[in-house]
Amino acid sequence: xxxxxxxxxxxxxxxxxxxxxxVLSYNFKIxxxxxxDAYGDALEYIALGTSLAKTGSYGxxxxxxxxxLEDFKEDKVSQSTYKFKRxxxxxxxxxxxxxxxxxxxxxxxLTSLLVFKMLLLxxxxxxxxxxxxxxxxxxxxxxxxxxxYLLHPSSQLxxxxxxxxxxxxxxxxVFLFLAVRLWMGKxxxxxxxxxxxxxxxCHPYLIFLPFCLYLFLFLYKSLSLxxxxxxxxxxxxxxxxxxxxNGQVLNTHKPVITTSSGAVMAKGWNKEVVEKHxxxxxxxxxxxxxxxxxxxxxxxxxxxVAQSSLYGTAVFHFIKTHPDQILPIILTKLxxxxxxxxxxxxxxxxxxxxxIFHVLxxxxxxxxxxxxxxxxxxxxxxxxxxATIGITIITYSGFRFRMPQLVLELFLIIGMLQELLGYGExxxxxxxxx
Numbered sequence: 001x002x003x004x005x006x007x008x009x010x011x012x013x014x015x016x017x018x019x020x021x022x023v024l025s026y027n028f029k030i031x032x033x034x035x036x037d038a039y040g041d042a043l044e045y046i047a048l049g050t051s052l053a054k055t056g057s058y059g060x061x062x063x064x065x066x067x068x069l070e071d072f073k074e075d076k077v078s079q080s081t082y083k084f085k086r087x088x089x090x091x092x093x094x095x096x097x098x099x100x101x102x103x104x105x106x107x108x109x110l111t112s113l114l115v116f117k118m119l120l121l122x123x124x125x126x127x128x129x130x131x132x133x134x135x136x137x138x139x140x141x142x143x144x145x146x147x148x149y150l151l152h153p154s155s156q157l158x159x160x161x162x163x164x165x166x167x168x169x170x171x172x173x174v175f176l177f178l179a180v181r182l183w184m185g186k187x188x189x190x191x192x193x194x195x196x197x198x199x200x201x202c203h204p205y206l207i208f209l210p211f212c213l214y215l216f217l218f219l220y221k222s223l224s225l226x227x228x229x230x231x232x233x234x235x236x237x238x239x240x241x242x243x244x245x246n247g248q249v250l251n252t253h254k255p256v257i258t259t260s261s262g263a264v265m266a267k268g269w270n271k272e273v274v275e276k277h278x279x280x281x282x283x284x285x286x287x288x289x290x291x292x293x294x295x296x297x298x299x300x301x302x303x304x305v306a307q308s309s310l311y312g313t314a315v316f317h318f319i320k321t322h323p324d325q326i327l328p329i330i331l332t333k334l335x336x337x338x339x340x341x342x343x344x345x346x347x348x349x350x351x352x353x354x355x356i357f358h359v360l361x362x363x364x365x366x367x368x369x370x371x372x373x374x375x376x377x378x379x380x381x382x383x384x385x386x387a388t389i390g391i392t393i394i395t396y397s398g399f400r401f402r403m404p405q406l407v408l409e410l411f412l413i414i415g416m417l418q419e420l421l422g423y424g425e426x427x428x429x430x431x432x433x434x
Contacts, residue, residue: 016143020150024159028118031160035110036073041091042162043069048091049099050077050108051084058096058249059087077108087249090260090304093242094171094202095164110162117159117166124170125149128407131177134184135376137418145414152410153353154403168202168404172209175199176380176407179213183222183376193234200239204257205401208387210235215386216379252305259304262311266290268396269315271322273329278343279336279398290314293321330393337388337397338362354399361409364416377415384408 038046047065052058061068062083071077099113106112128149132142149155158165175195181187196210214231217223223231239257246256266287268277294314302310319326336343340358342351368374368381384405388397 013143016147020147023151023156024118024121027156027159028114031114032111034160035114036069038069038110038162041164044091045095045099045162045164046072046110046113048088048096049103050082052096052100053103053108054082055084057084057087058089058093060085072108072110088304089246089250089256089258092164092201092203092258094198095167098167099162113162114159120170121150121155121159121166124173124407127170127173127177128410131173131180131411132414134180137414138421141414141418141421144417145410148410148414149407152357152406153350154357154399154406157350157354158403164203165400165403168199168206169407171195171199171202172206172404173407175210175213176411179217179380180376182217183379189227189230190234193231194238196231196235197238200235200257201242203401203404204261205391205395206387206404207257208390209383209405212383212387212390213379216382220375220379222379250303250305254305254309256305256308259308262308262315263287264395265315266311268333268392268394269318269329271325273396274325274332277332277336277396279339280342280344280346280400281398287311290318293317333392333396334389337392337402342399357406357409358399360413361406364409364412367416368412372416372419374415374419377412377419380408381412384412 043065047061047068048058050068051061055061062085063071068077068082071080098116102113102116103109106116125146129142129146132145137145155166155169158169175192178187178192178195182189182192193210196214199210200207211232214223214228218225218228243255243257247253250256250259264287266289270287270289271292272286272289290311291314294317296310296314340355340362342355345351365381365384368377369385372378372381388402391397
């Protein structure tokens with residue numbers, strides 16, 4: 001039977017609800033206890049959100065991030081006045097703007113920010129549930145998908161910190177929901193195009209994903225060429241608003257989404273990539289390595305845009321002067337991107353669980369590409385593969401950056417189970433899934 005008998009189903013639902021409540025409560029407890037230990041990227045996002053909420057400007061304040069964290073710890077942010085120092089576009093904008101909104105509505109509390117992230121994770125699980133229900137997955141596989149969404153090791157890990165990955169995960173989930181509606185002939189082009197643009201502004205690592213999905217929806221005859229153009233133009237339009245803003249405040253004619261792009265490229269193209277790049281520590285390379293052999297004036301003080309441009313120039317110079325390393329570097333990064341095993345192991349139960357999930361995801365991906373009769377699974381799989389190849393070649397990959405795509409991998413896993421266990425066909429209003 002597709003559904004459990006009613007008494008057992010209620011018992012299972014109660015047990016799973018208690019399990020989810022316990023895990024989320026534990027994660028919130030850990031995150032709240034460690035909220036003042038934020039550093040690096042997480043602390044930069046908090047500082048950007050505070051700058052927006054306090055000054056209305058996106059950039060750096062006149063105090064250090066460390067001092068700002070002390071003000072949060074002493075509960076002095078609400079009463080304090082901060083001066084805006086300068087514009088900065090090192091980080092993508094969506095998460096800082098959301099942080100600013102949370103601070104404005106609930107007060108300057110890091111605990112409130114953690115509560116928001118937990119609620120967003122739950123809402124994301126609900127959107128995923130609606131996605132599966134619209135395709136008429138079997139009830140127990142739908143339940144399994146939602147539970148795994150909430151209890152996924154990466155969901156647990158990143159719900160404790162102030163990084164942008166959980167927010168990006170939510171927008172990928174919404175993007176998947178809208179893509180499924182389009183597949184079924186019910187969606188609107190402007191909505192998926194809008195979310196596709198927001199997705200890129202959450203994390204540019206996913207810059208190719210919306211366009212790859214539009215492409216394969218077209219190839220599998222779910223979208224016309226005109227409709228693909230509309231989706232793509234909407235996505236480009238949303239991103240362009242931020243690019244235009246950056247051109248104005250940073251006084252540059254270069255198209256800039258983030259000024260970190262040059263350094264990110266440099267981390268993926270230097271002499272140490274082949275030997276030292278791993279899928280857990282791929283972002284730890286020194287971007288300055290790529291400057292070796294490049295003739296430039298190191299004494300000149302450069303702003304964010306100029307420094308990013310310098311790194312970009314250095315990458316192309318490295319590629320031009322090291323043609324023998326191009327293929328080895330590409331192969332190293334691609335192998336790392338699709339390798340489900342941690343190349344530099346990290347201790348911990350959650351890290352082990354994440355590796356197990358990546359193994360299952362790779363199996364499901366290969367199954368979707370080679371064996372699945374469900375065309376929707378093939379669309380998701382091909383889009384994911386092509387987008388991953390594109391961004392990995394240009395920059396680098398790693399477990400952390402793959403975190404937001406877990407919902408796509410989870411969709412492929414449960415889609416494989418749906419098919420292998422013979423629970424009927426996925427619903428399709430166009431009657432052409434097979």
